[in-house]
Amino acid sequence: MLFNVEFDRKGIIEGYLIPDGFSDQSSILVTRDDGTVVSFPCDQPRPAVVQSGRHATGIVGFRIDESRMPDLASQRRLAIQDARTGLLIYRRPPVDEPVELKLLRLELNIVPMAKFDAYCGGNFQYAISAVERFGHETTMQAFHLHAHKSIYISGRLLLRNYEEFLDNGFQAIADVPDPYYEMACRLFILKRLAKGPVTFLGDRDRLILTPASEHFAEVNLDDDKAVNRALKKASDKARSVLISPITRQLVCTYPEQRVTRRDIAAAIGTLSRFKVVGHEGDHAHFQQAIGELLSLPPMNIPVIPRYSLLEELAMRLRQMPVAESMLEEDLILDHYVRQAMVPSAQRTGKPQR
Known part of the structure; x- marks a missing residue:
């Protein structure tokens, strides 16, 4: 379109x-x-x-x-x-003084930060959320709205296809999820998808996720043995939606593309270009940084709540070697993101001045 x-x-x-x-x-x-x-x-x-x-x-x-x-x-x-x-x-302009910035929020969670987008996007003249639902051509059109100086785009995009816009006036932000918690979210969504449509997923997403949804449809997520067995027996198509999805978003150009350890450096390099990178474990840092970037009150910026049911599943996934192997690249990337967010004095053991 x-x-x-x-x-x-x-x-x-x-x-x-x-x-x-x-x-x-x-x-x-x-x-x-x-x-x-x-x-x-x-x-x-x-x-x-x-x-x-x-x-x-x-x-x-x-x-x-x-x-x-x-x-x-x-x-x-x-x-x-x-x-x-x-x-x-x-x-x-929806507000008297819209944010004069072209901003991409790369969605790295399968569950979108809808309230975050509604609040932050409401301060820009043009805003589009979950842009991946509309397809590549429509997404490109949003990036090419040259007459606008105030644009907010968010979506679960394969960034390599749009990276050129980071050299063409756009700044990027992202909140990096914990890999095990994200896997727990994906397993939960796959089971929901088997029962009926999930409103925030587009047609292409549903097509890609269907093999995995069918595979996990009858798996009891409260049964560790059943989950472990299902992960081990999953077909390539079913496994692909769970294998290091964060790294893949940063370095791949098509959904079926696989990643290896060699791609981690490229993923880190891509994140280094972002204006703000948060981590799910430190919402306060992300809120503060976004507040400063957009001149908005940090405490008013919504973040995704964590659900105890999914946190429990994530903790159990941590004990499964098969889950660790599927998330290998994301876990290494997550380690470097966490390290980068630790103040330098804490990394070196020297007192802060």
């Missing part, structure tokens, strides 16, 4: 929305300051879209003016979304 707003002159907004389907008709939803929503078809021709082979008719543009919305100029918080997916296309 391709989209953009070409200009916003208070009483006139013009842009385009090219749908995924070659002959689909696109439409937009405009949310006014009072929360009411108005629907408009994309009815403006864009001949170049036909010439490039992107759409059958090229009727993908939209124009909103005061003949359609008489009080358009006074709508300070107006927002425009794709009617089919809910994807944000454009919005006027």
Whole structure:
């Protein structure tokens, strides 16, 4: 999906929305300051879209003016979304002083930090969360919104495919999860997925996770022997979603790509480029650093709560050699992340000054 707003002159907004389907008709939803929503078809021709082979008719543009919305100029918080997916296309600044920064939050947890994104993203003019659900083309479009100086993107992306944007105006942040706790989360989600859809997973995720979901569907996660046996007997496709997923996100370009110890250095190098790196074991550090970066009160920044049920499963996974072997690269990476977060005086044994 391709989209953009070409200009916003208070009483006139013009842009385009090219749908995924070659002959689909696109439409937009405009949310006014009072929360009411108005629907408009994309009815403006864009001949170049036909010439490039992107759409059958090229009727993908939209124009909103005061003949359609008489009080358009006074709508300070107006927002425009794709009617089919809910994807944000454009919005006027949602706050008086939006953060003037282009920021990527790389999601390294299978359970997204939705409250974090809602709070932090609400301080940017443009924001899109769980961007991986919309596919590679839509994600690239979000990165290419050059007219915006205030952009917040978050998602469980394979970063190597988007790393160029770290050299092109974007800064990156990430909160690195504990590998065993993340494995526990994934096993729990796999069992849920076997019973029905999980709302925060996109179509591609469901396709990738299905073999593992089917394998673990009947496994009792409270039974250590059953979990251990299931991990050992998992097929390559089922194992792949559990093998060092954090390292893979940092160095791989496609989901089925495997990692080895040689990739750890590259993963560490990638993380060294991030503006803020947190660790699940120290939420206060992450909140403080994000607060300073975005000029927001640190204590108001939400973090993912840890669940005792999953913590218990993670503790039991630590006792299983098969789990350790599957997480080998992530465990080494986790060690270096923890070491980097320890003050230098504590690492050397010298007193802090």
